[in-house]
C-alpha cells in the first residue's frame with residue numbers, strides 16, 4: 336500500500352525500511368525539521384495537503400509528545416487509516432476517541448508496537464492467572480534500559496504490571512518507589528535499572544520459598560517496533576471480514592484478539 340509517514344526521525348526512517356521490505360511504498364514523509372523529509376513543515380494544512388496529493392492509503396505517526404495531539408486533530412479527518420506510535424497523549428484519549436467516532440475514521444495506537452512485547456503481555460497474563468491459585472508465589476517486575484532513557488519506569492514496565500494486576504487478585508497496586516520500608520503483600524513493585532546501551536529488558540519474577548520462575552523479554556534493537564507499526568497499518572487498512580473498512584479506535588490487543 337501507499338504509506339505516508341508523519342515524523343521522520345529515528346523511528347520514521349526505520350518504519351520506512353520495514354514498510355518497503357514488506358512491499359509497501361512510502362509516498363510522503365512529513366517532519367518539522369528533518370532535511371530528508373519530502374515535506375518539512377509545521378503547518379497542519381500543508382501537511383494534510385501533501386499527504387492527500389501523495390495518494391497515501393494510510394498514515395503512520397511517530398513524532399513527538401508535544402506535537403502528537405495537533406497532528407491527530409489534523410490527520411483524523413483525512414479518514415485514512417492512522418497508526419500512532421508517539422506516546423504522551425493518553426490523557427486525551429477520550430477526545431481522540433470522539434474525533435475518530437465523529438469522523439468515522441480508524442486509528443490504532445500503542446505505546447509499544449513490538450510483536451514480541453505484545454506476545455509477552457499475553458504470556459504474563461496467562462502466567463498470572465495460573466499463579467492466582469498458588470498463594471506461595473510473590474510477583475515483581477524488573478526493567479532495564481540504556482542511560483539516555485528519559486522516563487522511569489518504562490511505560491511497557493507499567494503495562495506489564497497492569498496485566499499482572501488484572502489477572503492476579505492478590506496484587507492490587509503498582510509501586511515504583513519503595514523508600515525505606517517493607518513492601519506490602521498486595522503491592523507489586525516495578526523496579527528500574529538505567530545502564531549503558533541496554534535496548535530494553537523486561538522481566539516478571541514469580542518467587543516462592545522453593546523456587547523462582549522468571550519470564551524475560553529482551554529487545555535486541557528497535558526494528559521490532561517498526562515492523563509492528565507496519566503490520567498494525569496493514570491490519571487497520573484491511574476491511575472487516577464481510578464488512579466495509581474498519582472504523583474506530585483500536586490497540587494491539589484488537590489485532591491479537593482477531594488472530
Ligand SMILES: NC(=O)c1ccc[n+]([C@@H]2O[C@H](COP(=O)([O-])OP(=O)(O)OC[C@H]3O[C@@H](n4cnc5c(N)ncnc54)[C@H](O)[C@@H]3O)[C@@H](O)[C@H]2O)c1
Nearest residue numbers: 342344345346366367398399402420421422446447448560
Ligand atoms: N509505540 C512504540 O512502539 C514506540 C517505539 C519507539 C518510539 N516511540 C515513540 O515515538 C516517538 C518518536 O520516536 P523517535 O525515536 O523516532 O524520535 P526522534 O526524535 O528520532 O524523531 C521524531 C521526529 O518527529 C519530528 N517531529 C516532531 N514534531 C513533529 C510534527 N509536529 N510533525 C512532524 N514531525 C514532527 C521531529 O522533528 C523528529 O524528526 C517518541 O514519542 C517515542 O517515544 C514509540
